[in-house]
Amino acid sequence: MRLxxxxxxxxxxxxAFAAMILxxxxxxxxxxxxxKTWTGSAGGPDIILTNALILNIALILLGWHRxxxxxxxxxxxxxxxxxxxxxxxxxxxxxxxxRRSFADRLAVLLNTECSDERALAAIAVDLDNxxxxxxxxxxxxxxxxxxxxxxxxxxxxPAGGVLARIGGDEFLCVVPYYVNVSDRIxxxxxxxxxxxxxxxSHEGVSxxxxxxxxxxxxxxxxxxxxADSAAQDLMHKADIAMYHAKKQGKNRYYWFEAPMENELxxxxxxxxxxxxxxxxxEFVPYYEQQVDLETDQLVGFEMLARWESPExxxxxxxxxIPIAEEIGAIGELSENLIAQAFEDAKEWDPELTLSVNISxxxxxxxxxxxxxxxxxxxHRFPPNRLDIxxxxxxxxxxxxxxxxMITSLRNQxxxxxxxxxxxxxxxxxxxxSLPFDRLKIDRSFIGELRQQENGEALVNxxxxxxxxxxxxxxxxxxxxxxxxxxxxRLGKMKGQGYHYGRPEPADKVRERLADHGLLAGPSEQVVDxxxxxxxxxxxxxxxxxxx
Numbered sequence: 001m002r003l004x005x006x007x008x009x010x011x012x013x014x015x016a017f018a019a020m021i022l023x024x025x026x027x028x029x030x031x032x033x034x035x036k037t038w039t040g041s042a043g044g045p046d047i048i049l050t051n052a053l054i055l056n057i058a059l060i061l062l063g064w065h066r067x068x069x070x071x072x073x074x075x076x077x078x079x080x081x082x083x084x085x086x087x088x089x090x091x092x093x094x095x096x097x098x099r100r101s102f103a104d105r106l107a108v109l110l111n112t113e114c115s116d117e118r119a120l121a122a123i124a125v126d127l128d129n130x131x132x133x134x135x136x137x138x139x140x141x142x143x144x145x146x147x148x149x150x151x152x153x154x155x156x157x158p159a160g161g162v163l164a165r166i167g168g169d170e171f172l173c174v175v176p177y178y179v180n181v182s183d184r185i186x187x188x189x190x191x192x193x194x195x196x197x198x199x200x201s202h203e204g205v206s207x208x209x210x211x212x213x214x215x216x217x218x219x220x221x222x223x224x225x226x227a228d229s230a231a232q233d234l235m236h237k238a239d240i241a242m243y244h245a246k247k248q249g250k251n252r253y254y255w256f257e258a259p260m261e262n263e264l265x266x267x268x269x270x271x272x273x274x275x276x277x278x279x280x281x282e283f284v285p286y287y288e289q290q291v292d293l294e295t296d297q298l299v300g301f302e303m304l305a306r307w308e309s310p311e312x313x314x315x316x317x318x319x320x321i322p323i324a325e326e327i328g329a330i331g332e333l334s335e336n337l338i339a340q341a342f343e344d345a346k347e348w349d350p351e352l353t354l355s356v357n358i359s360x361x362x363x364x365x366x367x368x369x370x371x372x373x374x375x376x377x378x379h380r381f382p383p384n385r386l387d388i389x390x391x392x393x394x395x396x397x398x399x400x401x402x403x404x405m406i407t408s409l410r411n412q413x414x415x416x417x418x419x420x421x422x423x424x425x426x427x428x429x430x431x432x433s434l435p436f437d438r439l440k441i442d443r444s445f446i447g448e449l450r451q452q453e454n455g456e457a458l459v460n461x462x463x464x465x466x467x468x469x470x471x472x473x474x475x476x477x478x479x480x481x482x483x484x485x486x487x488x489r490l491g492k493m494k495g496q497g498y499h500y501g502r503p504e505p506a507d508k509v510r511e512r513l514a515d516h517g518l519l520a521g522p523s524e525q526v527v528d529x530x531x532x533x534x535x536x537x538x539x540x541x542x543x544x545x546x547x
Contacts, residue, residue, distance in 0.1 A: 091165040093143060094150035099172075102164030106174050106234065107227040109162070110218060113176045120218040121185045122234045123173040124242035125153060125192060128210045128250040130169040137205060142169075144202040145209055152195040156188060170242075172235060179219060189213045189253040197251075213253035214241025220256070240264050267323070273309060274324055278333050282308050285341045286503040290355065290474065290496045293488050298518065300353030300387070302496060303341045304503045305333070325361045334362060335371065342379035344506040349518040355387040357419060363394040366401060369408035376412070383413035389440065391419045399434075406435055417474065421462070431469055439466050443477025443497070449486040456486055463490045 089101035097105065109120055127133075127149065134142040146169065153171060154163050161175045177185055193211055200207040216237035221230050241256040243264060248254065277283055287301035307315040324330040338356055345354045362368055376383050388409060394402050406416045417438040418431070445459055459475075466473050475487050478497030487495060504512070513519050 094147055094165050096150050096154075096171070097162065097164035099164060099166040102162065102166065102172060102174075103228070103231050103235065105162055106231040109174060109176070110221075110227050110230050110234075113160075114218055117178055117180070118176055119179050120234070121175045121177055121182075122216045122218075122238040123175065123185070123189060123192075124214040124216075124235075124238035125149075125171040125173065125196075125211050126213075126242050126246065127169040127196075128212055128246070130209060133207055133209060137202070137207060141202045141205065141207055145200050145207055148200045149196050149209070149211075152198070153192055156191045156195055158188070166235075170239075172238065182217070185215060185217075186253070189215060193251065193253065210251035212242055212245040212250045214238045214243065214245055214256065215253060216241055216256040237261075270320065270323055271327055273311065274307075274320055274327070274329055274333075277307055277309060278329060278336065281336075282310070283333055283337060284308055284505060285337050285344065286505055287341075287344075287509045288496050288503040289500045290353070290494050291500055293475075293484070293495045294492050298352070298516070299494060300355060301345075301348075301509065302355040302357070302389075303337065304357075305337050306503075306505075321359065325359055330359045330361050331365065334359060335375065338372070339375055339379060340506075342375065342381040344509070345385065346379070346381060347510060347520055348513055349520055350382070350385070352513075352518065353385050353387055353415075355389055355417070357389045358394075360391060360393045363390060363402060363405065364398070369405040372409060372414070373412055376414075384415070387415040387417055387438070389417045389419040392421065395434070403434055410435055410437070431471075436471060438474060439469075439471045440474045440476055446475050446477040446483060446487070446497075447479070449483045456490075459487075460490055463493075467491070 089097060091098045106120070106122070113120055127145070130142065130145070133145055146165070150163065150165060150171065153173065157163060157173060158175060161173055164172050166172045175185065175188065192213060196209065196211045200209070214237075216234055218230070218234055220237070221233060225233060237256040240260050241254045244260045245252050245254045254260075284306055285303045286306045288304055289298055290300045290302060291297065292299050305317045305321065307320050309315055321330065324333050341354055341356065345352070358368075365371070372386075372388065373383075375381075376386065390402070390406075409416055415437040416435070417440055418434075418436045419440045420442045421439045439462075441459065441462055445462065449456055449459060463473060473491075473493040475493055475495045476497060478484050478487065478495045478499045480499055483497075484495070484499060487493065510519070
C-alpha cells in the first residue's frame with residue numbers, strides 16, 4: 001500500500017509561493033531605489049523595503065530547500081515501500097514467490113488463463129528426507145539444497161509457469177496447459193524429478209535428495225467457487241496428491257484423485273487418535289510365545305504393541321507405528337509399553353525372557369540406552385531377562401552410535417538381537433563387529449520352508465552363517481507343523497509364530513502361565529536391580545554391606 005504524502009509538503013510549497021509573490025511586489029519598489037543608490041543619483045534606499053526584500057529572498061530559498069528535502073524523503077519512502085512490498089511477496093532464501101503472493105497470483109491466473117481448452121496445473125514439490133540433510137550436514141547445507149532445487153525447478157518450467165516456496169522444503173508451481181495434451185504436465189513432472197536428483201555440492205560434500213510431486217488440475221474445481229477460494233482449493237489438492245506420492249514410496253508423482261482426500265482425512269483422524277490414545281493409556285502390550293524348538297518348552301515372550309481404540313477396536317502395529325514415527329510420538333508410546341511390559345513380566349517365572357522391538361527412529365536418540373536402563377531401575381526388572389530387538393535398517397544410519405548403544409545395554413546385562421535378519425543390507429563385517437547376542441530370521445524366509453528344497457536351502461545357509469558367527473537363532477513366522485519340523489532338522493533354535501497361538505493380552509498370558517505353573521512366587525515378584533548388578537560385578541550390594 002502506498003504511503004500518504006507528508007502534509008507539510010503542500011504547506012511548504014504554499015509558503016514558498018507566497019514569498020515569491022511578495023518578492024515580486026517588494027522588489028518592484030525596493031530594487032529601483034537600490035539601483036539609484038548604487039549609481040549615486042538618489043539618496044539611500046528605503047530600509048524597511050530592503051529588509052522585506054531580503055527576508056523574501058531568504059523565505060524563498062528556505063522554502064525551496066525544504067521542498068527539495070521533502071521530495072527526496074518521499075522518493076526514499078516510496079523506494080522503501082516498494083522494497084517492503086517485494087520482500088512481503090518473495091521468499092528471501094530462494095527468490096521465489098512466497099505462499100501468500102503465490103495464492104494471489106494463482107487467483108488472477110484462474111480468472112484470466114482458464115477456458116474450455118486451457119487449464120492450470122498446480123504442481124506441489126516436496127523434498128524427500130530433507131530433515132536428514134539438515135541433521136547430518138547443518139542448516140547451511142540445507143539452504144544450499146533449497147536454493148539449488150528452486151533454480152532447477154524454475155529452469156524446467158515452460159513460459160507462463162510460476163514458482164513459489166510455500167514453506168520449509170515444499171515448493172508449488174502453476175503451469176497453464178491445453179486440456180487435450182495433459183501428458184505434457186506429466187513429462188514436466190518427470191523432468192523435475194530428474195533435475196532435482198542431481199547431487200548438490202556444498203563445501204566438498206555431495207548432497208543427494210529426491211522429490212515427491214503432486215499434481216492437481218483446475219478442470220476439477222467447483223465452478224461456483226470465488227477465485228481466492230478456488231486458488232486455495234487447487235493448492236490443497238496438489239498437496240494431497242504430493243502426500244500420496246510420498247506414501248507410495250517417494251521420488252515419484254501422482255495426479256490428485258478424490259479418494260486421496262478421504263484417505264488424508266482418515267490419516268489426520270489416526271494422528272489425533274494416536275496422540276489421545278497415548279494420553280489415555282489405550283496402547284497396551286500383547287505377548288507372543290517364544291519356544292525352544294528342541295524341547296518344546298516355553299522360554300519367553302515377545303512384546304507386541306496393540307491399540308485398543310474406543311472407535312476403531314484393536315488396531316495392529318502395522319497401522320499406527322509408521323504414523324507414530326512420523327509425528328514424533330513413537331518414543332513416548334514405546335516407553336509406556338515397555339514400562340507396562342516390565343510390570344507384567346515380573347509376575348512370570350523369572351526364567352522367562354521378555355523381547356521388545358525397538359523402532360529405528362528410537363535408535364537415532366543418543367540417550368536411548370540410558371532411557372532403557374532408567375526404566376529397568378524404576379521398575380526393578382532384571383536386565384538379564386530383557387532382549388532388545390533392533391532391525392538391520394538401524395545399522396545404515398549411524399553404525400557408530402548403534403554400536404555404542406548396544407555396548408551400553410550389554411554392559412548392564414541386557415541382551416540385544418538383530419531382528420528381521422536377511423531383509424536389510426547388513427554385511428558380515430558388521431555382524432562380526434557389532435556385539436549382538438542373537439539373530440532373528442525374518443518370517444518371509446521361514447515361510448519359504450513350505451517350498452521344501454529351495455526354501456530349506458536358503459534357511460539352512462542362514463543357520464550355517466549364524467553358527468560360524470556363534471550367534472543363536474530365533475525363527476519367527478512358524479505357522480504350521482510342516483515348517484516346525486523343517487526347522488527342527490536344521491538345529492537348535494528358538495521359534496515363535498501362530499502355530500503356538502496368537503499374541504495375547506497380559507491377563508490371558510497370566511492365565512496360561514498359571515495353568516502351567518509358570519508364575520513367579522511371592523518372593524520372586526520383586527527383584528532388586530542392585531542385587532543383579534552386584535552379582536555381575538562381584539561387589540556386595542547395599543543390603544549385604546548393611547548386614
